[in-house]
């Protein structure tokens with residue numbers, strides 16, 4: 001075991017550019033115990049891929065946190081615990097069989113939405129945001145408002161309520177990603193109570209007046225199995241949360257990578273047919289999620305290392321996606337790379353259920369940004385947010 005390697009993903013250097021550190025870990029200690037992160041870091045593509053299918057590694061990671069808090073004597077009626085209770089209903093933090101049931105119901109509803117038919121409405125939304133954008137932070141202007149509005153539309157929320165979705169998503173992120181100050185759970189709880197009440201009243205309305213939206217579809221009126229109101233409300237919150245910051249970052253990180261590569265940007269402008277492979281390549285090259293977490297529930301061995309129950313494993317997607325054993329010239333952007341088996345959306349039973357939608361939003365947003373803003377240029381050196389799990393810009397200041 002190589003404990004001398006730098007493995008702190010939160011230093012200013014690693015925040016600005018995590019890839020040198022991840023390259024060194026992948027090469028010298030691919031199954032690395034990090035005392036700083038109190039987790040094993042898996043950095044090779046093959047190991048990360050195998051971990052997605054390893055039953056010793058569990059997604060049930062909110063319940064253990066609640067149990068540990070209870071064991072420390074922290075009160076169960078605290079704001080933090082109530083937020084954690086809502087999140088523990090989420091399929092992304094559940095194992096089979098609970099996961100299989102929730103996933104099946106959500107997947108059916110997603111299919112019914114005919115994502116491909118949403119092309120025109122998402123394009124109209126992006127164009128509206130670009131029309132109003134006169135330079136400044138492209139995230140605040142375009143990348144941030146888009147995904148929450150799309151989710152709100154899919155769930156069938158009235159247009160006037162859509163701004164509130166963004167605030168709720170931010171509040172969920174405060175808890176899930178551990179940002180914000182010490183009062184973060186209290187602040188989040190206020191918003192999340194409001195959100196829960198909102199979804200419950202929307203659910204009630206749809207019961208008496210079904211629509212062709214995703215919420216109505218998830219109610220499973222003609223199926224034997226149904227989601228309870230608790231589960232439905234938690235599912236709405238999960239879809240909002242999982243699809244918001246990730247998609248914002250996908251649009252922002254992709255746009256930044258293109259602004260830094262004028263030749264690729266010019267090629268893409270000349271040949272918009274390259275948009276698909278460009279988006280895939282930029283998801284691989286600097287995707288929105290650096291790390292996915294798993295809890296160890298049974299002893300397991302990875303590359304000769306014994307991993308014990310109770311420990312945590314970080315599947316470092318950002319490192320797997322630049323593994324030279326899997327990708328030729330991994331540090332180079334090749335906007336025609338094909339095939340491109342990146343793991344930015346995960347793999348296996350929890351693989352991103354919104355991937356088709358996220359790809360479409362990123363493709364439309366990046367495509368319209370580069371074609372409609374021909375003078376787009378960086379106006380300030382962007383800064384990244386310090387975070388273990390996400391790869392997220394503070395702002396993307398541009399001139400147009």
Ligand code: HEM
Nearest residue numbers: 091092242243246247250344345346349350352353354358
């Ligand atoms: C570029 C944007 C996105 C990225 C990079 C991304 C990435 C991921 C990843 C890596 C996972 C696997 C988590 C795990 O294995 O523990 C995941 C799961 C999930 N994603 Fe996404 N996602 C994106 C957009 C979206 C959107 C737009 C939605 C919904 C509207 C969404 C909903 C979900 C849900 C519900 C899960 C949990 C699936 C399950 O547990 O079975 N995501 N996503």
